[in-house]
Amino acid sequence: MNVLQLILLNVLLFFVLVTVHEWGHFYFARRAGILTREFAIGFGPKVLSFVKGETRYTLRLLPIGGFVRMAGEDPELVQINPGQRIALAIQDDKVTHIYLNDLDSRRDALQGVVEDIDLEHKLFVRVDVDGVLHKFAVHPQAMMVSKDKETQIAPWDRQFGSKTVGQRALAIFAGPLMNFILAIILFISVAFMVGTPLPDRIRIQSTVDSSAAQKAGLMAGDVIIEVNGEKIAGDSKKLTGLIQDSANKPMSWVVERDQQLLTKQVTPVLTADNAIRVGVSLGPDTRPATISEAFQFGWKNMVLYSTLILDGFGKLATLQVDMDELGGPVQIVQFTSEQAAAGWPQYVNWMALMSLYLGLFNLLPVPALDGSRLVFLGLEALRGKPIDPNRESMVHFVGFAMLMLLMIAVTYNDILELIKG
Known part of the structure; x- marks a missing residue:
């Protein structure tokens, strides 16, 4: 496996684990009606960012986790105070956009000075327009625009703190819960991938390059049936003992390959450190798992x-x-x-x-x-x-x-x- 593939598989591991975790928070927060402002993978500067629906999805530079930013968890970033001059975009008698700067360029918006405003509970704004007070209802999904950055308002019923303890606890616990669900799905997948071990059959998992096993024609996947006329079944100790007694002596191995029995002559090698090697790694034979x-x-x-x-x-x-x-x-x-x-x-x-x-x-x-x-x-x-x-x-x-x-x-x-x- 080359370096690029290893890098991609490392990135995949991080991306899958963090995304699943944060998706748990995100999904159950949305189910509870909480406004989710951002779904982020990673921390630090943004690498990729886009908005879909009410949420901004971001990929950030530092791969050390992720977060879901819910309305009300932290103080709102944009505050509007009485005496502040703003511009309002109004549609169907409701404020849809509140502009906080570059007011002269908002030609289609109504400008005025804030007398009173409530963007959490009563959803209204009262402004002084050339000495005349006007009160407008604010749309629950109205946008505040500051320096061309839009922030959706968060009425109290869309904030994290407005929900019951149970709803908030579920939104928090759902992150680890999704990791547990992913873990058991992956463990089950491994079972299907490797199969169920057969205790009475030994299979060659791999062979060492230029080893006695490779020279004899043994291959990964071969099931060892008998050695020197003795049935092996699943007895790896017996096989090891026969090998240790046959240093530099030819051995007759009968293996099963593609449902056919093959006989191979294998000569274990006595190495420089006085170890007797054939050059195979062994494991149990398997069948598909139910x-x-x-x-x-x-x-x-x-x-x-x-x-x-x-x-x-x-x-x-x-x-x-x-x-x-x-x-x-x-x-x-x-x-x-x-x-x-x-x-x-x-x-x-x-x-x-x-x-x-x-x-x-x-x-x-x-x-x-x-x-x-x-x-x-x-x-x-x-x-x-x-x-x-x-x-x-x-x-x-x-x-x-x-x-x-x-x-x-x-x-x-x-x-x-x-x-x-």
């Missing part, structure tokens, strides 16, 4: 890997892991490339594992992660009133800064490992 077997395989891997990941989080939280042992983006790229080079089953299994990891990691009660936001919603449900938004925002900001510092630290470790070779 739907039931594939689902069992997928669920078993979900439980197994979840246990391992959570155990790792526990060791990290209790400082049982040395910082030097932590890997970052560079190591992830390296391992992803190795799995991709090993074949599609390994790559898909790795993508499933990473999706599961991303889902579980985001549920940790760490500020700036989804788990922390769910904790705040839980506290709100217990108290009967929300936490001060400014305090919550500060907690998430500090948490995000700490995560970025951790990212820098593990990336530094990655670079040191590369330098050390």
Whole structure:
């Protein structure tokens, strides 16, 4: 597999995992009626951006995550205050556009000074036009235009904070949930790709170039039936023992290939380090997995890997892991490339594992992660009133800064490992 293919498969891994996660937030926010201002993959400067419906979709430069910006989660970027001069575009007796600058160029708009305005609850604006007060209703999807940048207003019923605790919690939890769903789908797919092992049949997975196996004509996919007249079935220990007793001695191997039995003469080689090699990697023969077997395989891997990941989080939280042992983006790229080079089953299994990891990691009660936001919603449900938004925002900001510092630290470790070779 060439370098370009490996790069594309690394990009695909990041894009799929982050997109699925953010789509979960986006979909359930939309279902709850929340205005979603932006759906972003990556952070930092915009590389690609377009608007569809009410949402701006962006691809950003730094591949370290993504976000869905919901109305009301942060203070609105554009504020209009009494005494400010604005221009209004009116259609069917409702304001559709509110212009904040370059007013002289808005020839088809009505200009005036704001006397009173409410763009959240009552949706109206009262302006003084040449000494005469005029009151206009504002369309719930009206646009505010500042320096040619349009921002849709967010009435209270379209804001994140207006929804029930349950609706908000679902919109937050849906990100990790989509990662879990993707993980089990991919684990099930791996089961269909590799099949169900047959314990009584051993198959050659690969052969080493210029090895005794290749010289004898053995090939990947051959099923070993018998060696020197002895049935092998699924007994790999017996096969290994026969090889170890036959250094530089011809052996008679009977293999099954394309439903035909073939006899090959194989001579194990005694290497310089006194190891006796044939030059094959072995694995169980397989048959196509049934739907039931594939689902069992997928669920078993979900439980197994979840246990391992959570155990790792526990060791990290209790400082049982040395910082030097932590890997970052560079190591992830390296391992992803190795799995991709090993074949599609390994790559898909790795993508499933990473999706599961991303889902579980985001549920940790760490500020700036989804788990922390769910904790705040839980506290709100217990108290009967929300936490001060400014305090919550500060907690998430500090948490995000700490995560970025951790990212820098593990990336530094990655670079040191590369330098050390």
